[in-house]
Amino acid sequence: MQATSRNFAANSRVGLANENLQQALDIMTQRGFPLRRREVVARLPEFEALRERGREIKDHTLAHLDFYLELYEENVVAAGGEVHWARTPEEACQVVLEICRAAGARTVTKGKSMIAEEIGLNDFLEKSGIAPIETDLGEYIIQLRHEPPSHLIAPAMHLVKEQVADTFRAAHRTLDPRRPLIEARELCDEARALLRPQFLAADVGITGANFLVAETGSSIIVTNEGNGDLTQTLPRVHIVLASLEKLVPTFEDAATLLRLLARSATGQEFSSYMTASTGPRRPGDLDGPEAYHVILLDNGRSQMLGGEFADMLRCIRCGACMNHCPVYAAVGGHAYGWVYPGPMGAVLTPSLIGIKEAASLPNASTLCGRCESVCPVKIPLPKMLRHWREREFAQKLAPRVWRNGLSLWAWVAQRPALYHALAGIVSRVLGWAGGPRGRFRSLPFAAGWTGVRDMPAPEGRSFHSLWAERAKTAGRG
Amino acid sequence: MVEGRARVALFVTCLVDLFRPTVGFAAVKLLEQAGCTVEVPRAQTCCGQPAYNSGDRADAKTIAVQVMDAFSGYDYVVAPSGSCAGMIRLHYPKMFVDDPTSRARAEELAARTWELVSFLVDVRKMGEVAAQWRRVATYHDACSGLRELGVRDQPRRLLASVEGLELRELLNPEVCCGFGGTFCVKYPEISDKMVSEKADDIAATGADAVLAGDLGCLLNIAGKLSRQGRQVEVRHVAEVLAGMTSAPPIGAPRS
Amino acid sequence: MNRSREVILAAVRRSLNRGPLGAEREAELRDQIAAHRRNLVPARATSLDHLAQVELFIAMAEAAQATVARVPALADVPETVTRYLASENLPAELVIAPDSSLDDIPWTTRPLLRIRRGRAGKADAVSLTPCFAAIAETGTLMLVSGAHTPTTLNFLPDTHIILVHADQVVATYEDGWDRLREAIHWNATGASELPRTVNFITGPSRTGDIEQRIVLGAHGPRRLHILVVEDRRAGDHGENGG
16 A cells, blocks of 8 residues: 555644544543453453563564474475465565466455555455455455555444444445444444355455464464454465464464453453464365465565564564554554554554655654553564664654754753753743743744643743752851 | 661752752652752753654763763662653663663663652652642653653552542543653644543543642643643642642742 | 575574574474473463363353353253254254264254254354363363364354363363364374364454444354253363363
8 A cells, every 4th residue: 555654744633633533532442442451451360471471482483483484384285285485565466366366266355464454465456357355344344445444453443333334325235225224233234244145255265364383384363253264264265364473383372372462452351263274175174275375475574583673573463552552542543654553553664664754653652651561572662663763863864953953952961061051041031931820822932832732831940050059058057 | 767868869850950940849858858868960961861762872872971970979869750760770771782881880870760759668668758738639640650660659659648638540540641752842733632631531530639750741731731721730749748839830820 | 486485584594693593403493392381371270170160161151242051961952952042033943063973962852953964054044063172261162173063164154052061171272282182193293184274262253343342243153152061071081171
């Protein structure tokens, strides 16, 4: 997809002015994911220790990634599947197309896959004459609306139910106009009825993967709807799209990460469905795909290993960072302008599409640290946001007026005598000017501040000048 | 309370110096009550966060070295701010990964640097204060203090001993108020949304005062409450603990 | 794409600042895998005896919106199923896994119940399957695919009835994998002996995609009904049943 991360500030103003989005965000933050996560975490005393183990498992795997990738491939092949390696989104799309063409496919169903979003698969398949059908409810809704996802695990979380009803009425030609579409239940039933025949008719099913198990060559998907399972069970061909960092050594390791995933994501004890798939249908099996393909996408990840952003490769895409991010809660996911929103997106996006395009994202944070405190694999997100800011500073990507102001301030801060003299003057002048009312309603040099809130006036003297006076008096007395 | 005097250097913080010296004097009073001798090194300016958080490593390092020089030799360094104390405790050592000498100095300084209220409770074992304040107040957990330094129960413990004070919790005390240093002027609309929610949360408690341990947040919150015309008294927690509440609240007219 | 494979592996090694691991380290890692060492396992279920694990399994499954009925023996299954179908206003018609573990259910005692054995088709409203194990810690059922246990039974029908023998209840996910390894003689080259799919099922299908409101029956079954058959106790299977 075309990135608009460059326009984060403008995008965020659009988000702040969008009443439906604001209502949807309030629902999420006030009675949705964060609340449910808190409740479920409170029921598992080992949760904090599991986070530490989750971090270790991922770090170990990444430190030996070449070994686990090769072992995984070996086991996929032993189970009768095929592995395709793709360096770029273009290569990955091309492999999907070749598999679809070889299978004579006209329609494909898709389970939710962020990698498919990352490589722009739907547009590519449509241009190649193959109709991709999203089957995750949220993903289906935004496909009808031609929108990108706004959240990692709840792609349509920016919408309210009235918008979903309008979308279905516009898109579903067989829908009786008198049929009520008011409650979530009715909307869900409408989508279920419409998608069921598509599941049964599809030639190829494409899913993502939450984990790839090296020991057995299995792909694991986690869903609540069951769409991923219908997608990978019913068609003749199953394609798994996954990036390199999804590897884990064993099912024991996967079990630890799975204990973290659902609790961090939706606040469930466990998602409804966790499915491990290993190869195509066996002789004698009554169902299941005849062919099983895995596409392993790099797209910059091999470069991230061992560097400042390597920790980001631990991410298990639970969405907890954005669920708890006050900036995400204010502007929504589309403001971030590409596939991955929220704090994890602000760190990952510059790695994948370049810091020039994504320069705003690492700055759009108060570094409040709530994301890191809920991350199931303890990714130090604020630290990495700062790393990006350092690169931006080195490349002079911030506006000149900002950089000059910062340099001037830093120059003064390194000269204590001058600094104290200036602080004394500024506090006296502002204290005198603002004193009677105790605040300023506008200040010409701080319009960014006073545009939205008052500026409290200083008390009128700097601490250091008062302290010096006190010391003098004490010395005399 | 711990016996024996300790020599404490007060890290005033640039915002307290400029905006609210009362907080500095409140800190001095509390530290003295806790049996410390307080000094204020003259060679201090700022902890360097504006540079550090803007990606300007070079200036941040220079300022950090200046702080290490100014504060060497004291038993403790105490700041009435979780954000500045967190900067020195957690971030200074990280800045000097390839410079073992400075790194060792940074770690040495980090080990004796504390946020004011956690220092009083965790180091000086202060369990109560002799202060009086007839208010219903609520408390905002400033982000750095809470998540970098674990400051949460300490201020509540001491506030519980203030005579006449009733503490009413916010619904979301741990959510950022939208200050974030330069963030609040770089993204004013987003910051506004965040501080508006904080103001709503404060108003919903029905409290007549709001306290916090970081002046940046307090200026932001006071500015929003005053812009909305809400009559809520805003103060740094140290002022209340020290019984120094005669100065007008933050952002209020001088009587 | 062979070239891509080599380029990617080389890039990974370059970033990790080393060449291939070498035979010795690789052997170590393979040994670690083969040891199936458990990570931290929560005490919630492991601290309980088997009877209490069965109770925990039932409580957790119900918390995940599954419904549970306890039956003394297989002979009681037809009557319990008939009553369940009637109470939910469902047709007296079932598609059943063609698995020998279900052969002993005396369906003839309920002649009005129409039974078909095989995979699920689009017209099937209710399925009944066995499970491989039941995991107490989250009320999760572990099902494996095979010639007699087709996966479509777990997802296509609106209502899925799963039969669990009490001695199939284990404490944790790791216990489930251990049992599977025992059952299929998993070994170092055993990947291909693994069933094509292993399904962990916890409650019925659901979605929260519209305004975070949980709606059951998104694409998979709206109802998940569990029959816990109490004829076989732990001790009949393994030393502690878990």
